[in-house]
Amino acid sequence: MRTGRLAGIHRTSPLFTGMRDHGRLAGRCGGCEFAPVCGGSRSRAFTLAGDPYAEDPWCSYQPGNFPYPADLAAMGLRPAA
Numbered sequence: 316m317r318t319g320r321l322a323g324i325h326r327t328s329p330l331f332t333g334m335r336d337h338g339r340l341a342g343r344c345g346g347c348e349f350a351p352v353c354g355g356s357r358s359r360a361f362t363l364a365g366d367p368y369a370e371d372p373w374c375s376y377q378p379g380n381f382p383y384p385a386d387l388a389a390m391g392l393r394p395a396a
């Protein structure tokens with residue numbers, strides 16, 4: 316039974332708001348300098364790890380290896396922690 320509008324669910328549900336909060340990501344995605352603009356696939360994380368906040372298992376990038384720090388800064392991103 317439907318109880319709410321899809322747009323409202325997307326805007327307010329803890330799951331959907333959580334998936335837009337890159338500070339909740341774990342694994343490589345959680346420590347990645349690109350998390351604010353990428354965030355990885357939440358569907359792949361959930362499918363393979365059972366956790367929608369786990370790292371994207373198909374991404375091969377290792378956080379901290381981007382060799383152009385000035386470009387990161389220009390994009391408003393911080394180096395990996």
Ligand code: SF4
Nearest residue numbers: 344347353354355374
């Ligand atoms: S580890 Fe890969 S998928 Fe995750 S945020 Fe970084 S670039 Fe994106």
